[in-house]
Amino acid sequence: MRPENTANWKKSYTWVLIANTIYIMIFCLIMEMFS
Amino acid sequence: MQQIDWIVLSATLLFIVVYGVWKTKGSKNVEDYILGNNETPWWTVGLSVMATQASAITFLSTPGQAYHDGMGFVQFYFGLPLAMVVICYTFIPIYHRLKVFTAYEYLEQRFDLKTRSLAAILFLFQRGLGTGLTIYAPAIILSALLGWNLTFMNIAIGVLVIIYTFVGGTKAVNVTQKQQMFVIMSGMFITFFLILHLLPNDMTFSNAMHIAGANHKMDVVDFSFDPETRYTFWSGITGGFFLALSYFGTDQSQVGRYLSGKSVKESQMGLIMNGFLKVPMQFFILLIGVMVFVFFQFNPVPLNFNPNNKIAVENSKYKNDYHTLEDKLDKLSEEKKEINLLYIDHLNQNYDNPILRKELVALSSKENDLRDEARELISKADNKSETNDKDYVFIHFILNYLPKGLIGLLLAVILSAAMSSTASGINALASTTAIDIYKRNVKGEKSEKHFVNATKFFTLLWGIIAILFACVGTLFENLIQLVNIIGSIFYGTVLGIFLVGFYVKYVKAKAIFWGAVMSQLTIFYIYYLDVVSFLWLNFIGAMLTIFLSLVLQIVIKKDRITA
Numbered sequence: 001m002r003p004e005n006t007a008n009w010k011k012s013y014t015w016v017l018i019a020n021t022i023y024i025m026i027f028c029l030i031m032e033m034f035s
Numbered sequence: 036m037q038q039i040d041w042i043v044l045s046a047t048l049l050f051i052v053v054y055g056v057w058k059t060k061g062s063k064n065v066e067d068y069i070l071g072n073n074e075t076p077w078w079t080v081g082l083s084v085m086a087t088q089a090s091a092i093t094f095l096s097t098p099g100q101a102y103h104d105g106m107g108f109v110q111f112y113f114g115l116p117l118a119m120v121v122i123c124y125t126f127i128p129i130y131h132r133l134k135v136f137t138a139y140e141y142l143e144q145r146f147d148l149k150t151r152s153l154a155a156i157l158f159l160f161q162r163g164l165g166t167g168l169t170i171y172a173p174a175i176i177l178s179a180l181l182g183w184n185l186t187f188m189n190i191a192i193g194v195l196v197i198i199y200t201f202v203g204g205t206k207a208v209n210v211t212q213k214q215q216m217f218v219i220m221s222g223m224f225i226t227f228f229l230i231l232h233l234l235p236n237d238m239t240f241s242n243a244m245h246i247a248g249a250n251h252k253m254d255v256v257d258f259s260f261d262p263e264t265r266y267t268f269w270s271g272i273t274g275g276f277f278l279a280l281s282y283f284g285t286d287q288s289q290v291g292r293y294l295s296g297k298s299v300k301e302s303q304m305g306l307i308m309n310g311f312l313k314v315p316m317q318f319f320i321l322l323i324g325v326m327v328f329v330f331f332q333f334n335p336v337p338l339n340f341n342p343n344n345k346i347a348v349e350n351s352k353y354k355n356d357y358h359t360l361e362d363k364l365d366k367l368s369e370e371k372k373e374i375n376l377l378y379i380d381h382l383n384q385n386y387d388n389p390i391l392r393k394e395l396v397a398l399s400s401k402e403n404d405l406r407d408e409a410r411e412l413i414s415k416a417d418n419k420s421e422t423n424d425k426d427y428v429f430i431h432f433i434l435n436y437l438p439k440g441l442i443g444l445l446l447a448v449i450l451s452a453a454m455s456s457t458a459s460g461i462n463a464l465a466s467t468t469a470i471d472i473y474k475r476n477v478k479g480e481k482s483e484k485h486f487v488n489a490t491k492f493f494t495l496l497w498g499i500i501a502i503l504f505a506c507v508g509t510l511f512e513n514l515i516q517l518v519n520i521i522g523s524i525f526y527g528t529v530l531g532i533f534l535v536g537f538y539v540k541y542v543k544a545k546a547i548f549w550g551a552v553m554s555q556l557t558i559f560y561i562y563y564l565d566v567v568s569f570l571w572l573n574f575i576g577a578m579l580t581i582f583l584s585l586v587l588q589i590v591i592k593k594d595r596i597t598a
Binding site (some may be wrong): 012013015017019020022023024027028030031033034035 | 106109115116117119120123124151244245247248251254255256268303307310311314315318431
């Protein structure tokens, strides 16, 4: 493996967490609509 | 199975094996064979990580889980993205900096040889059993439904995997997992749309979701703190996080996938891809199960999906009682079908009828009671039988309702999933045995070729052990539970060792080794006392290892100062 600066990837980390928070919000919305 | 199904199934599997061998033969050195020469791009790393985790049981069991218990199981994966971030941020840069071939190599550099050997042996024990299961679990289900010989299936799956894993090592595992994921996801998408097509004519996807919701199958997120409920938002975030951290961060079958990345960035991006896609992928697989549930609201449904259970009752004195229950279920299904059709009619007029919803709930409850009674009869007829039929729901649907050709494709999906997990398992077992045990203890200077051949030999050896374990699988009453328990017992200690290594600089070799040994013994005792669910043993094991090693380090330091 070649060494690389990991700082740029902090943005991706944040996006993963944001994306998963949005998924959970969508799941709650689906529950609200159909349950 | 028609001829076309056989052609689709054989052509798909053979293509993957031949392509894997052809693309990756001729490894020159250990780095090439174990790390794939660090040439793997991020998206292959990501697909490989996902294919390794998604075993055949994922595609057989998960839809069945949704059929019986709804979408709540997806919460179990809520902690995974957070674990991916922690691994990308901490684990990957450290593994890279130390240029390791296996995760356990790091432990010798941070602590000492005996800590490395302890973690490697715990891994070999648990993954050795687990890899046998990844072959056995789909083989037992497919042999029950298709009448195929179980031993032949175990050997066929095992041999196909050994061929390309032996020839191409990690590169072959990664290359074939790309094809396998393509087959798996296309098969699942086609099935999803086909189920929607098989639903009654005037039924929209939204109506199907309403029917699922009326039957409590769409209760996706549960924020309650009820300890009786296994899958909640909180247990997913905490338990799921620790399990994912152990599995992706310390299990060589996963670590080996991202260590083969072209660079740190590519390895991280592969795991980030998993963090983005895992939750929606599991949601989608569960949704397929829910749509299968909706499908069976309009089609004949068996009392128990496992055909062996029915045979067991048919050959017992409870045969007539079982037939009575079947008649009751048929009548109930007819009643449900009529109410569902009426409910759809009202939905099409934009009216979500609460009275019909209540009736549907009441009928579902009656159906569950009938199924419980059937399970009791099955247990009385054969007390060794597994009455939980969730593993058989989806395959029952595939074999009875999918068109010719697609059955072959879906069987290819299940076997591809089995092969992808098995290949990663065998590859990781061979790498760990060769690097952590053999290379570390062999005397004298040996050539690169010697170690490539040794790793190949261990690949063959572990492949044969996995097949043998799969062949004696029937000797154990509940194999899946057994392997899950073994995993929970050992994973916690190994994770604890790694967490101390990464985050607690104060703790040194002697303290972590004895702390880990004491923690492992305590976990054995807690398991023996049976005071907590085995699902929590992982978390307890990790915390105990950290705590005990800290205490021991303080004691050791004090002793030195006094001396």
